[in-house]
Amino acid sequence: MTPPTPPVADRRPHEVTHHAVTISDDWAWLRDAGYPNVTDADVLAYLKAENAYFEAVMAPHAGLVETLFQEMKGRIKEDLSSVPAPDGPYDYWWAYKPGEQYRRWWRKLRDGGAEELIFDEVAEAEGHEYFRLGAIVTSPDYRLLATLVDDDGSERFKLRIRDLATGQDIETISEVVNGAPVWSADSKGIAFTEVNEHWRSDKAKYHRLGDDPAKAVILYEETIDKGFQVGLGKSQDDVLIFIATGDNTTSEVRFVPAADPLAALTLIAPRRSNIEYSPDAAHGRLWIVTNDEHINFRLVSAAIETPGEWREEIPGSSRTYLRGATSYRDHLALTTRIDGLDALVLRTYGGAETPLPFTEAAYSADFAGNADFAPAAYRLGYSSMVTPPTVYDYHPEDDRLETLRVLEIPSGHDPADYVIDRRLIAARDGAMVPVSIVRRADSKLDGEGRLFLYGYGAYGLAIPPGFSPSRLSLVDRGFSYAIAHVRGGDDLGHGWYLDGKLSKRTNTFNDFVDVARGLVDLGYAKSGRIAAQGGSAGGELMGAVANQAPELWGAIVADVPFVDVLNTMLDGDLPLTPGEWPEWGNPIEDKAAFDLIRSYSPYDNVTAKAYPPMLITGGLNDPRVTYWEPAKWAAKLRATRTDANTLLLKINMGAGHGGKSGRWDALREQAEAYAFVLTQMGDE
Numbered sequence: 001m002t003p004p005t006p007p008v009a010d011r012r013p014h015e016v017t018h019h020a021v022t023i024s025d026d027w028a029w030l031r032d033a034g035y036p037n038v039t040d041a042d043v044l045a046y047l048k049a050e051n052a053y054f055e056a057v058m059a060p061h062a063g064l065v066e067t068l069f070q071e072m073k074g075r076i077k078e079d080l081s082s083v084p085a086p087d088g089p090y091d092y093w094w095a096y097k098p099g100e101q102y103r104r105w106w107r108k109l110r111d112g113g114a115e116e117l118i119f120d121e122v123a124e125a126e127g128h129e130y131f132r133l134g135a136i137v138t139s140p141d142y143r144l145l146a147t148l149v150d151d152d153g154s155e156r157f158k159l160r161i162r163d164l165a166t167g168q169d170i171e172t173i174s175e176v177v178n179g180a181p182v183w184s185a186d187s188k189g190i191a192f193t194e195v196n197e198h199w200r201s202d203k204a205k206y207h208r209l210g211d212d213p214a215k216a217v218i219l220y221e222e223t224i225d226k227g228f229q230v231g232l233g234k235s236q237d238d239v240l241i242f243i244a245t246g247d248n249t250t251s252e253v254r255f256v257p258a259a260d261p262l263a264a265l266t267l268i269a270p271r272r273s274n275i276e277y278s279p280d281a282a283h284g285r286l287w288i289v290t291n292d293e294h295i296n297f298r299l300v301s302a303a304i305e306t307p308g309e310w311r312e313e314i315p316g317s318s319r320t321y322l323r324g325a326t327s328y329r330d331h332l333a334l335t336t337r338i339d340g341l342d343a344l345v346l347r348t349y350g351g352a353e354t355p356l357p358f359t360e361a362a363y364s365a366d367f368a369g370n371a372d373f374a375p376a377a378y379r380l381g382y383s384s385m386v387t388p389p390t391v392y393d394y395h396p397e398d399d400r401l402e403t404l405r406v407l408e409i410p411s412g413h414d415p416a417d418y419v420i421d422r423r424l425i426a427a428r429d430g431a432m433v434p435v436s437i438v439r440r441a442d443s444k445l446d447g448e449g450r451l452f453l454y455g456y457g458a459y460g461l462a463i464p465p466g467f468s469p470s471r472l473s474l475v476d477r478g479f480s481y482a483i484a485h486v487r488g489g490d491d492l493g494h495g496w497y498l499d500g501k502l503s504k505r506t507n508t509f510n511d512f513v514d515v516a517r518g519l520v521d522l523g524y525a526k527s528g529r530i531a532a533q534g535g536s537a538g539g540e541l542m543g544a545v546a547n548q549a550p551e552l553w554g555a556i557v558a559d560v561p562f563v564d565v566l567n568t569m570l571d572g573d574l575p576l577t578p579g580e581w582p583e584w585g586n587p588i589e590d591k592a593a594f595d596l597i598r599s600y601s602p603y604d605n606v607t608a609k610a611y612p613p614m615l616i617t618g619g620l621n622d623p624r625v626t627y628w629e630p631a632k633w634a635a636k637l638r639a640t641r642t643d644a645n646t647l648l649l650k651i652n653m654g655a656g657h658g659g660k661s662g663r664w665d666a667l668r669e670q671a672e673a674y675a676f677v678l679t680q681m682g683d684e
Contacts, residue, residue, distance in 0.1 A: 004056035006647065007049035009635035010042075018570060019591045023604070025567065027635045031628040036154065038620055038627070047620070047631060050649040057648055061675050068473050068671035068678075073664065074411035075469035083391045083404050085379065086110060087371035088142060101125070101662030105136060118145055118164055128152075129654035130621075130661045135180040138164075139187035140238065144209075146181050146190055153621040153655040155199070159192055161209065173213045182232045182241050185258040191219060191241055193230050199575035199623045201229045204243045206261045217262060219243060220254060227578035234258065235281035236327050237373045240304075242279060248459055249582045251276045255307075268307040282327035282373075283349065287313070289325050296493045297322040299332075314347075321493040326367065329374035331396065333367045340434045340485065340492050342366065342464070346378065346396060356394060356401070360384045361422040362436040364464030377402070383467035385438035385481075386415040409469060417441055418475065420465075425518035431499070433511045434491060435519070436465035439480040445523035450554070450681060451530045452479045453516055457488030457508035458537035459583060460497035470670050477678065479531075480524045486511035486541075502585050503592075506600055509544040516545075516552050527552050531677045535559030536625055536657065539616075543602025543633065546611055553612035555680040557673045560618055560657055564629040565601035566594075575623050603629070606636045610643035613680040615673060617650045624657045646680060 011026040032040040058065065081095035090107040097104075102121035108114070118138075125131035134148035134157045145164055148157035159177040160169045174194055178201050181192040189208045193201040205216040220243045222228045228250075233242040240255045243265065252271035256263045268279060268286065276297075277290035286302045294316020302310050314322065314334075320343070324335040334345040334353075342365040344356040358365055363384035368391075370379050377393035380401075388407035395402060421437040443449055452474050456463050463483050471481045485491035488500025488508040500508040516530050532553050534541045539561020546556055562568070569587050572578055585593030598604055614637070618630035634649035641647075650672075652660060660666050 004053055006053050006638060007046060008638065009046050011639065018587065019594050027632040030631045030635065035626065036623070047651045050634065051651060054648045054650045057646060058672065061679050064678065065671050065675045068674050069668050071473045072470045072667050072671060075409045075413070075472065077408050077410055085369040085371060087138065090142065101664050102131065119147060124149065132661050137181060137183065139183050140185055141187040144187060146183065148177055148180070153619055155623050155657070156195060171209065173207050179231050182234045184261050185238065189261060191232055191261055193232055198573065200226070201231065204230050204232055219261065220245070220265060227581060229579060237282050240281050247579045247582050249274050249276065251278070253277065253279055266307060278324065280325060280327040282329065287325055287327045287332060289322055291494060295495050296320065299325055321490065333378060335366060337493070344380065354396065356380065358382065360387065361420045362465035364466035385420050385436060385465050385467060386418045388413065388467050423522070425515045427511050427514045431487065433515050434485040435482050435515055436485065437480055437482040438475060440475060443478070443480065447523045447526050449525055450479045451519055451525035452481045452677070453484055453530055453532045454482070455484045455486050455512045455534050455541050456538040457486040457500055457541055460490040460494065462489045462491040470667070473674060482519060484512050484515040501583055503596060505584065505596070508541060509548060509600065512541055512545050513549045513552065529554050529681065531555045531681060533557040537562050539563060540565060540602060544600055546614065547602060547605045550609065550611050555613045555677045557615045557677065560622055560625045561616060561630055561633065562625045563602040563633045566597045566604050568629070569597060603633050603636060606640050608640055608642055611637060611641045611645060613645040615648045615676045619652045619655045619657055621655060622657045627651055648676065
């Protein structure tokens, strides 16, 4: 059988000059000038050709994809439902039916009554290739429902109001909303944020139900910094509406009474570069988590009448990273991380603290599902790399942790079949990088196994070592599955994040490579027997490590990869670029930032050498990592590399940053990725 021929994208010379440096970009034409509308015939033809090539190459492995898919599906309960969560007089939950891709949302009066269907994703998704419910918010009087729906993957959501008595939508307020809306206290109005033509949320608006949506009142507009995004929130006691503006490093928050959203805004504290703060409210005070005096944040409070006069409640700590605080009637729920592991604490307003105990070597835990201001118990979510997601209620009156549900694995799962390793690997500069690993208990660290290494490393986002039923399909085939907690995430505190951004960005890439080599030394695998995966900024990581150490990888999966870093950061008109400069640097104004980004940008550093097998994915409607980044990268790799290894590009033509939206469609894409890894590393 003649193997399929990969498509070849035309080379069309294109040059730009910045800081007296001329950059050649022969595949710049793959960016449709009409984006976000992609209509260029040549661009579409190339993307379709790549998709056809992907299908042709994967066709002989359809049996393996199906086997993996059925394994993964077998670990998911088809009639999966959430644990009912209390909110006022109701319990709320969602549920799937067997075979269906989407879920239905329900509620029931807590003191008895019939189940009430409040939103049917299955019906709403009918006829759409893509469907995502972005928010579902009940009004304070429990009679109305605000929903956000994206039906093309562009992350421009339609905000609609539904009358729960009739089940009918009564208003469509906007079709370009991003971010959960907030109800007024009287349930007669709603605040929301829209994205502009550059996909930036620069305004918070307020709409009174029944009025003309086009005449919604602007509560706040960001006019100072085009890199700032505006967002909304509500205090846990439902008294205040918060209107925040900021970027990845700086924040500024105002508030209005939820009972009077059109009142004058009250500023908590003016913006200061690289200072973040996040407020909640209870008992007439603001409770604010901020990094103004300590890199790992501290907790302060202030009277609502004098919001800028801060009193320290919990000082900053080099060991304890304070990530968040929610103010309930009786307790502050503190989300922290100690030595890289999640730690949850309930703190009375008198200062008494109760840590909630967890004992596994690596795990993920958080407060979840606590809508009421005065809950009788505090809802927690927990999982580890071997323990399926578990829902607890913690009862403070008798210091009792009640297990409400452990996620059922229908095809069976015994945690004793697996072990978790928590390793610290020395990076080349001496930093000790944590690694969370799951493997079969009967596996041997003799160098003969295979390793799957996952990483992200940006924006201060940690990758929690939680449970994934899908990854067991690799582990059961002899892989050790590892998460490298590289710098750029905040796994070891805010400083860990700062050490992987701007001028220190290359630490992220070096950490990942050094972790791989360290795990080779520990016997997890040999060089060339390691698969790697990352998405978005983690896809940038994949591109960088493919350039730096291609000999390590047996296969790479780069999902929606941010690989055309220099060109994107040089274009201030792109949706996210101005807000990204604090993360990566501004190469337009800063020659040093230009030189640094140019030195590591994966697309700019593709050279004539052997690369590992690679699967690259993207989404045509993706507003975060535009489709041309993975497309250009694949085209340049095809034209430049010296190897004959498999290189695949798959562009979802009807989806965005997160890939396909249905639960089974998304699972099949994961099966395709794992099948690619397995076929490139010896299976089939």
